[in-house]
Amino acid sequence: xxxxxxxxxxxxxxxxxxxxxxWGSTYIVASELLPPDRPFTAALIRTLPAxxxxxxxxxxxxxxxxxxxxxxxxxxNIAVFQALLFVAAYRLPGGLAxxxxxxxxxxxxxxxxxxxxxxxxxxxxxxCVLGVIGMGVLLLSxxxxxxPVGIAAALAGAxxxxxxxxxxxxxxxxxxxxxxxGWQLLLGGLMLAPVAFAIDxxxxxxxxxxxxxxxxxxIAGALISYALWFRGLARLPQVAVSSLGLLSPLTAVILGxxxxxxxxxxxxxxxxxxxxxxxxxVQWRSSRPA
Numbered sequence: 001x002x003x004x005x006x007x008x009x010x011x012x013x014x015x016x017x018x019x020x021x022x023w024g025s026t027y028i029v030a031s032e033l034l035p036p037d038r039p040f041t042a043a044l045i046r047t048l049p050a051x052x053x054x055x056x057x058x059x060x061x062x063x064x065x066x067x068x069x070x071x072x073x074x075x076x077n078i079a080v081f082q083a084l085l086f087v088a089a090y091r092l093p094g095g096l097a098x099x100x101x102x103x104x105x106x107x108x109x110x111x112x113x114x115x116x117x118x119x120x121x122x123x124x125x126x127x128c129v130l131g132v133i134g135m136g137v138l139l140l141s142x143x144x145x146x147x148p149v150g151i152a153a154a155l156a157g158a159x160x161x162x163x164x165x166x167x168x169x170x171x172x173x174x175x176x177x178x179x180x181x182g183w184q185l186l187l188g189g190l191m192l193a194p195v196a197f198a199i200d201x202x203x204x205x206x207x208x209x210x211x212x213x214x215x216x217x218x219i220a221g222a223l224i225s226y227a228l229w230f231r232g233l234a235r236l237p238q239v240a241v242s243s244l245g246l247l248s249p250l251t252a253v254i255l256g257x258x259x260x261x262x263x264x265x266x267x268x269x270x271x272x273x274x275x276x277x278x279x280x281x282v283q284w285r286s287s288r289p290a
Contacts (some may be wrong), residue, residue, distance in 0.1 A: 012236055013236060016228055016232025016244055017247055018224075021251045022225040024249065029216065030089040034214070037090060037201070042086045044196040047079075047185045054227075055186050060175060060176060066173060069167075073167060076167065077165070078184050080156075083192060084154070088154040092147055108166055112239070130278045131275050131278030134271045165233060169233050169234075181223075243283070246279050
C-alpha cells in the first residue's frame, strides 16, 4: 500500500468516525432538551426532513430491482433502530444506553462468520471484546439503574444496526451515497410516522432551544452522519466501521462529564483508554494490506 493510499484510508476512517461521535450526543440532547416521553416523534423528526432534503437535492430514482432491499435497509438502519435508540435514550442514562449498544461490532463479526463463512482475525475479535469491556469499566457502577425496557431497546437497536450495516455492505448499491442515504431516511421516516402519531402525545408548544435541538438531530444527527457512515461502509472493512461505533458511547460519557458534571473516576479513565486503544487497534489492523 502506497503512502498516499494509506493516508487516504485514515482520512476515510476519520470522516466515518464523525458519525458515531455525533450520534453519541443524541442521548444528552434527548434527555436534556427535547419534550419528554416522545421517542417515536423524535425519531420521526430526526429522519423524515433529512430524507426529504437529500432526495430532493439528489433527484435520483432507485431502479426497480432496488426497492425491496432499500425497504429492508430503511427499516433496519433507520426506522427500527432510531425508534429503539430514542426509547433507550429517554429511559436510561446516556452512557448506559450507549454502552449496551457497544456490542454492535461483535454482532457484525458474528454475522460475517455465520453467513459468509469468513473467519475473523483473532486480533480484531479480541480488540472489539476489549472495547466492550472498556465500556463496561467506564460506565458500570454500583449505582447504575438497570431499567428493563431501556436495556432491551438498546440491545435490540444494536442488533438492528449490526444487521443493517452487514446487509448494506453485502448488498452493494450503485446509487450515489447521498441518494442511498436520502432514500433510507425518507422511507424510514415514513415507516415511523404512523407509529409516532398513534403512540406519542402531541408536541407541546416548542421553545427556541427545543426547535434547535430537533434541527441539530435532523441535520447533523441524520443527514450528515448517515451520509458519512454509509460512505465509510462502502470504502472501509466492515468490522473497522462497526468498531468505530464504540465512539458513540465514549462521546456520550465525555459529554455527560463535561456538561452535566457526571464524575469520571480513575477506573473510568482506565476504561476510556481501553476503548480508545481498542478502536485504534482495529483501525490500524484494518488499514494494513491483506
